[in-house]
Amino acid sequence: MIAQLRVLKKKIAIQGIESSFHEEAAYKxxxxxxxxxxxxxxxxxCDSLKSGESDFxxxxxxxxxxxxxxxxxxxxxxxxxxxxxxxxxRIKMNLMALPGTKIEDIKIAQSHPIAIRQCSKFLTGLxxxxxxxxxxxxxxxxxxxxxxxxxxxxxxxxxxxxxFGLEILAKSIETNKKNFTRFIILSNAPQKDILKNKATLFFxxxxxxxxxxxILTIIASHSINLTKIQSVPIVGKPYEYNFHVDMIWESxxxxxxxxxxxxxxxxxxxxxxxYEKGIVDFKNEK
Numbered sequence: 001m002i003a004q005l006r007v008l009k010k011k012i013a014i015q016g017i018e019s020s021f022h023e024e025a026a027y028k029x030x031x032x033x034x035x036x037x038x039x040x041x042x043x044x045x046c047d048s049l050k051s052g053e054s055d056f057x058x059x060x061x062x063x064x065x066x067x068x069x070x071x072x073x074x075x076x077x078x079x080x081x082x083x084x085x086x087x088x089x090r091i092k093m094n095l096m097a098l099p100g101t102k103i104e105d106i107k108i109a110q111s112h113p114i115a116i117r118q119c120s121k122f123l124t125g126l127x128x129x130x131x132x133x134x135x136x137x138x139x140x141x142x143x144x145x146x147x148x149x150x151x152x153x154x155x156x157x158x159x160x161x162x163x164f165g166l167e168i169l170a171k172s173i174e175t176n177k178k179n180f181t182r183f184i185i186l187s188n189a190p191q192k193d194i195l196k197n198k199a200t201l202f203f204x205x206x207x208x209x210x211x212x213x214x215i216l217t218i219i220a221s222h223s224i225n226l227t228k229i230q231s232v233p234i235v236g237k238p239y240e241y242n243f244h245v246d247m248i249w250e251s252x253x254x255x256x257x258x259x260x261x262x263x264x265x266x267x268x269x270x271x272x273x274x275y276e277k278g279i280v281d282f283k284n285e286k
Contacts, residue, residue: 013037013045013054016136019160021091023138025183026058029087040135042072046079049186057081057186062228063091064180066117073202073232073244076272083200083273085185088280093119093174096141096166097153103169108132110140111155119155122173129153141166180280190273196252198227198277201259202244203266204234212243214265222258224249248277 012030014022017038026036037054039045049057059075062068076083093115097106106129109116113133116123123131134140140154145164153169154160161168184200205211219226228246249255263269 010034010056011037011054013039013048013057015039015042015045015059017138017142019141019157019163020136020138021089021157021181022058022060022183024157024159025060025087025089025181028089029058029085029183029185030056040139042069042075046075046081049081049188050079052188055187056084058087058183059186060114060181061184062182063114063118064178065174065176066114068230069114070230070232073230073242074235076244077202077232077242077270081186081188081272082190083184083275084187084191084194085275086198086278087183087185088180088278089183091118091174091179091181092158092172093137093155093179094158094161094168095122095153095155095170095173096144096161096168098144098148098150099165099167101150101153101167101169105151106153106169107151109153109155110134110143112137112140115155118179119173119175121175122170123155138163182278182280184273185275191275195276196274197250198246198248199255199274200244200246200272201270202232202242202272203262203269204240204242205265206267211265215243215262218258218261218265219247222249222254222261223251224255224258 012026012034014026014036016022023036037048039048045057048054059072061072108130110132115137116131137156138160141156141160141164144152144154225248227248230244231241234240
């Protein structure tokens with residue numbers, strides 16, 4: 001019976017290992033009764049979902065300090081997944097090392113490049129410390145613990161320090177305390193019977209004067225709120241771009257009408273997903 005229950009657990013592809021922020025986001029969205037499939041890269045994550053090894057995948061797409069992960073927008077186009085949801089996670093970064101280590105002992109600080117950017121003010125203030133970019137925050141913590149690296153620190157979550165037995169030398173070192181990462185939930189197929197009040201789509205535009213302005217006018221005239229627009233270079237076509245757009249609405253029929261009108265202006269329009277918008281409370285974060 002226990003074996004049967006384990007088989008029924010959802011498998012969620014994440015970038016990173018146990019105690020990574022991707023795992024934390026997966027648990028927050030799906031609950032802890034899931035199996036996380038650890039992937040070292042976002043490419044591996046996409047391959048896991050595409051092959052059926054995973055039922056869903058969770059992917060970071062933007063951070064309130066470091067900005068957008070452009071390579072992930074490209075992966076969304078290449079793999080043609082469906083976005084079925086999103087979640088915002090408050091990111092608290094901590095500097096950690098082997099127990100007994102002092103900050104002045106640190107010669108190298110390691111973390112994911114996005115994490116380093118989020119903590120740039122603190123890290124650049126560490127005199128004589130070399131910053132090293134690695135594939136995952138939690139992997140840095142694990143590597144220090146397993147190899148007993150005495151003069152090396154990791155920037156990672158508090159749970160990583162707990163799991164790998166490290167001591168936190170400095171808490172919440174992110175430059176801005178309103179530090180959130182937006183994660184999108186990916187599936188091979190659209191989900192039925194879910195609330196839809198947000199969509200993500202991408203398109204190209206003809207080289208006509210005012211083409212983008214026409215799109216924005218259409219969106220506004222149908223009472224649609226544009227929450228994000230991101231240009232991503234088209235590989236092999238210099239100075240040509242895909243435009244990724246997030247929009248929210250109160251009337252789904254208005255959204256449908258807007259899309260039909262946009263089709264007359266945009267090129268290669270593709271809706272990546274219609275889903276329920278996530279909630280983030282910036283006001284209560286200090």
